[in-house]
Structure formats: C-alpha cells, structure tokens
Amino acid sequence: MFHLNTSLKLLSPSYCLATPPPSPFPTLFINNNNNSKSKTPSYYSSSSSNNNSSSNNNNKKQRSRKGKTSYGSSRRSILKKSFNQEQVTFTAPFSNDPVVAIIGGGISGLICALFLNNRGLRSTLFDSGVHGVGGRMGTRVIEPHPLIFDHAAQFFTVNDPRFAELVHAWMEKGLVREWHGTIGDLHNGGHFLPFLPSPPRYIATHGMRSIADSLLSETHLVNVMRPCWISKVEPFNGMWHLSENGKPCGKFDAIVIAHNGKCANRLLMTSGLPSIAKQMKRLELSSIWALLAAFEDPLPLPGDTEFPFEGAFVQGVDSVSWMANNTKKLLSSQGGPHCWTFLSTAAYGRQNKVPQENIPSATTARVTAGMLEGVEAALGLSEGSLPKPFYSRLQLWGAALPTNTPRIPCIFDPFGRAGICGDWLLGSNIEAAVLSGIALADHIAEYFQSPGTEAGEFAVGLNHEFQPLEGHDIGQFPGLGSEEKVNEAQIYEHAN
Template structure:
C-alpha cells in the first residue's frame, strides 16, 4: 500500500506547478496537515461527505490537481451487479465509462449461472434469489420485470432442519429470480447502453497515475487512460491491485474487509430427490439448519422453469461458511483429494438434512464443485460507497451496506451519483467529496448465503438511514 499526504487547498480546476515526474499529479509527504477550505458546499451526504482524509500511512497519496477532461471517462474494474449499475447511472448523468471484467462466459460476478450442454443443465451457482425492501430498488426491479428479465419466485421456500423437518416461510416476502438465470440478468443490463463500453475477459493488473489521468494495464498491455477509477470487486486480487496504486485510504478500507468462503456443489439427478413420507421434496429452496456441510439447497429445474416434460433435476447445494473455512484451498488449483472430500461431505449433508437413511441418496448423474474463495462479506463500514476525491477513485459493492443484490445496486447508484456530483462541481474543495475513508467496520449478520430483507429474522434495510443514495 502507498501512503497519504494531501493538501486540501488545491482545487479541482487548479494545475499544480510542481515538477515531479507525474505532470499534474502531486505526491506529497504524509506529515502535512489538512487545512479545510473556507469554501463549503451543501452535501446530500450530510456530514459523511465532509469527513476529512486522515493520514494513517507513512507512504504517499496520489493527488490529482489538473482539470478534468471536457468529456470525462471512468474505468470500472469489476462487472458484477454493483459495477454494472454504477456504469448505468453514470450514463444517466451523461458520463462515459468502461467496464473491465474477468468473466470468460459473461458478466455478473456472483450473479453466476452455469449451463451444461447437451441436456441442457442449468444452475444458479452463486446468488440464488433476492428480496426487495428499498423503494429505489423496487423501481428498478419493476423495470426488470416489464422487460422479462426477472420474475417472482412462487415456489415454496423455508427452513429444513437436520432429519427432514421442513418449515415453510409463511407469510413470506416476494422473492425474485432472473428468468433465464442470474448471469443472463447481468448480461442484459447493458444491452441498450450508449455510453458504456465493456472489455472482457480482462484482468487489470496495474493502476498508474500519470499526467492527470489513471493509466490502466493488463500484464503490461495498455488498457486506456481515465479521469477516475471505480473498484467494483474485492478480495485478494483487489488488495494486490491497490497495494501500489497511490490510494492508501482506499486500500486500507478494502483490506479491512473480511470475506467468507463457500463451496458450491452443482448436482443433477435423474429423478426427483426423495423425502420421507412423500414422493419428492416439498420445497424448491431451503435454508438448511443443523448440518455442518450444507447451508442451502435449491431445485434449479423448478426455480428456473427449465423443463416441463421431465429430464434431469438440477440442484445447487451451498456449504456453510464454517465448512468453507475448514476446507479452504486456493480456488484456482483445488486438489483432487480436497474436491473428493468436500463433494462426499456435502452429499452426506444433503442426505442427513433430508432425513434419508445412510446411503439412500440417489447418485447424481452430473456434479461440479466450485469454491467461492471470496464469497460474502462478514463485516461492513455501513456506508453506500467510498470515494477519495484527491485520487479520483471510489469503491462500490454489496459489502458496503450488506450482503445481497439490493445492497449492491444501492451502492452502485450511490457512487455513480457521487462521482457525477464531483465531476460537475469544478472549483469546489475536493475534500467536500471524501466519503467512507475512515468508517469503522462492524460485524455483518445474515445467512451464510447472504441477506434477504424481510425474510426470517433479519432486520430490514432502513430507507431512513443518514445518507441519500440518489438524486
């Protein structure tokens, strides 16, 4: 990580005369004091936007002082739902952006869907469904429904206690799924955008400030120059990217994030799964209780309405976070012995949860195991976005507010509007736009597979929180 040293007397429209090899970017020592500008601008973020940049590192902070481009361009690193929404709302404010994503098969991040031909088999293997509690998110979901991108999931969902006791959620808030699978929702979001460019698969490996712009590269290959950057992914890769970027406060907050590890086992069965006293299980989705290896199971065939005329039954089984931690290995190179152990342990857990006798769970005709090494956040700073106005860099993601699709969307909206306000306020003290750089983290409660406002015992996300996410 690189350290901090800034001077808030520099305005966005002022060009620094220092000659230091960075052109109009200054790198100043950490020991300098911040002197708040006398120019004050009323903030829709209340006091959080006026938070000062505390110097907590002995390294250097990049400080851009040159004017923004006449037609500024933003780089978004990460094409998950938060990054995509941020790009769309930047477009609403007339700002161009480029989304860089590592996805080979499509965008989406944890909006993951795997399709296996020739059957075809289809599995949502990360985010399973979402609920809605915020009116802004509700408007977006209504628009998705009108376009046929999502629909309400009417199948039975509830708690499955070890031994086969199933308790449905009654009453239950509306639950939503993507009609063709979660990844296809992500791929559809930018289908009509005019100001958003997508580059994938691409793994941005370096961020360099030079001549008033951010220069991005992928293993030495230039990937463009940008007025501002957005980090819309997290985990080890994001930490490595930020370690030498000149953004110590952004890096510090990202590094404080703690993420769980979750195993996903995709399994297709020739026949419906058995259930004591019934011909098949009485649910489409269940939160599993009292089983070490499994926290969730869902019938994708029914949830996604894949087939009405028979065929394999496609199930997604997700492990507990504790089981993921116990069996964590590098997700890029999973040892075969670990894969065999985890697969057997999770299938045993499914058998136990369903209350079946030992060895009576049908053998699946297809299985695939995946480790989400950076699955879900376990702590949060509780702010909609993070933004360093001196380095012209921000962070969005579900972890800033929670661990669900709604939180990711609201975070993307918040950062897009914040960046647009910053771009469109030349001459204003940049320090007025600092947000989330020093917020303390708090533990994040929820299911092992995320939060679902209104479902179970979880608290609903309040719309009356002390910030405003949208204009």
C-alpha cells in the first residue's frame, strides 16, 4: 500500500537564491534584435564584451576554429575553455508558446519532458540511442531464443512519496511488479547472506526499457528526435539554436542538459553557460563493465546445492560487484537458457577503461575472461569449472555512476535559461533521477509562468558544493541489508 502526499513541493526556498552572487564570468547579452550587427556571438572570450579589440580577435579565433572537432581535447583544455566563457544573459521576453529542448533521453530527461507536458509546456527530447530511449534503463533482447538481459539498472526501491505515486501508476498498468526473488550479499568463496524482504524491490515486468518506452506514450506536447547527437548549442536572437554536426535541429526558449560525462562537458564548454559548465565539471563518474552471458544449464555450486539467489552484490572479488539471473527475474522460468548479467566493480572499470565507442577486441577478451573468473571465485567453484557461455556480449558504461553529488534536485541558470537534471544531483539510483526530472520541470514551468519575477530568484544549485557519494558500485538502495547486518545494527543500538 502506498501512502502518498501529493502536496509536497520539491524545492524548498533554501535552494533558491533570492539575491544570487555576482557571476565571476563576463556577460554576453542576447536579445531578439534582428538588426544587431553582430551575427555570431563570441563564446571563448575571457574579457568583458565591451572590449572591442579583444572581442574582435576572439571572433577571428572562433571563425578559424569553425569546422574543427574538439573531440581530441584533453580534460584540462576542456576545463580551461569552460571557465573562459562569457555568461549568456537573455533579455528577450519568452515566446508566447515556449518550447524546451531536452538533451538526453534517460529516465531523468524523460520524466522532465513528461512533467513539462503535464504543466502545458512543449518540449523536444533529443537522444542518441539507436535502439530506443532510456539510457541506463536498458534491456537487450536477443532473438530467436529469446535471450533477455537488463544490462544497466537492475532494480529499484521506493522512499519518496512522489516516486511512490509514479510507481503505483506503473504497477496498475502492469509495467512494474515487486521482485520477490531472493537477493543478498555473496562473499568470495560462495558464502551467501540473504537480504530481508523489506524494503520492497521493484523491477520492470518486461525489462527496464519498457518503463522508458511507455513514459511518453500518453503525452501530446513532447517531440522525440532519435537518434540525434546534439553537438552544439548557441544563443542567438533570444533563443537557443541546436545543431548536430552543423545540421540545424531547431530553436528553443530554454535547454535542459539531461546527460553527463565527457559529451556533456564538450557541449557546455562553448555554450556561454560557465556556471553550469563549472558544476558539471565537478561531477566525478565511475566506469562499469556489463557482461551479458547466456548458459545452457544452471550455474553450478559446490556440492550441487540449490542456487540460493536471483541477484547478489558480490563482495571480495576484484572484477565483479553484481550478478543477476534475468531468466528467473524477468521470465520466472526454471528452464534454460539461463541469462545472467554480471556488472564489474568501479575499480575494475577504472583499471580497464577504454573508449567505449571503440572497444579493442583484446580488451573484450581480457575483461570477459577476468569477469568470468571473478564469478567462478564468488561462487566458490574450482578454477575452470564454470561452464562457458554460448552467448556473451560486453558493454562499457563509461559514465556509469556518480561518486560525488551536490545533493540538490536540479540546477538552473535563469539568465542563460538552461538547467541540468540527473540522478547524480541527489544520489545514484532511479528514484533520484526521477525526482530530479520532476524538480527541473516544475522549476522551469514556474519560471516561464512568472514573467514579472526577478530572474535571479530562480537560480538554483549554481554554487552548491559537492560531497562524496557512498553506496554499492551499481548504485544506492537505501534500507537494503542482510539479516546478519540488521542483527549487528540492532545489537549495537541496544548496547548504546
């Protein structure tokens, strides 16, 4: 039973800066004056916009760079350019029917589009996914077997009443169900400690991507452009102009950055949004390898004992942090084939990181072998006794999970009319991503619907400090714990 409190507001007044501190960055004013002589704003200039000589030189440098890719830039050079930008300040009024561009179609971006739709605002969502939207809400189905794998997000828990309301609606539609399969800690050598059944765990009935695919099915104000990789955002004539490798993708009243990592940093480094770029650069991300493996028979255990779990957090193994039987989780099948998802530790991902767009075959072979050896050790099997999978696929999530957070639902620059949403702003799980998308959508709606309010009052999160983020290598699941851990906590509590 869900107990919902729909009267809660996502942003407390303490998150908003009534009188924001002056920006340390020079300001570039963008209005809708079509007679302006300057047709191309300068984004690289480190001096103020009233320095004509410097501005002209910088414009020449900008034009000379045109056509050259920045994908070879080092992290340090990206950082330098990000902090050398002029701050864009829009002075033109909003459109009568404003449109928001959302760059990134993960769960946070999708939720943001959904809640903007619910507030009567139009949006266009841009996503680079070839197979579908959803980002880390990914499910891979291999025909004709069929084989099915959740290859990123594995399950989620519910704590916040706003998220509970959504999950309740998903359950009524048959999209989500409670996962009753046993999960727990698996220690190196095969020692398994089950978690208590509370708090409940939830999974998507037909794989995680089915939630993402369904989110926008009932909206009428959301346009989806996929696959589309937005490579540039430019402020001009009171609007944001987006493009993909020089191809125009439309103009918008505001933009939302709903992805992270090096691609987001490259996009922001010449955007005219130095405060947002600064916050994005503070984010630290781990890399995780996902190994999808299908076996003809159930995985063996020492002594031919019955397999005790459907999912396990692996402890004491360098290469593996999580393993789950998708066949039992998603199909409730006792027969084969048996589809397993193995996720690496963050340390193993860091040790074996390569460009995820082009993984060398030697790396694929080495990482696959290393992770299967880790599974063997975790289960307490003798060397070489783990059966060889008849199907395997390796994927690197290069910007998988955050390791630090500002602990604020969203970031918004009202002068540049741009915001950020994502799980990393609050934590590292599906609930955090959803709450962030809701927060930013509501904040943008209030911003558009309060034209007489001082813009600075809508500044959120532009100066929040980051804190270390703790949890499992595959995310945070508040309240989960083994019986042994709970008993230890109770003994400690009574002793004190």
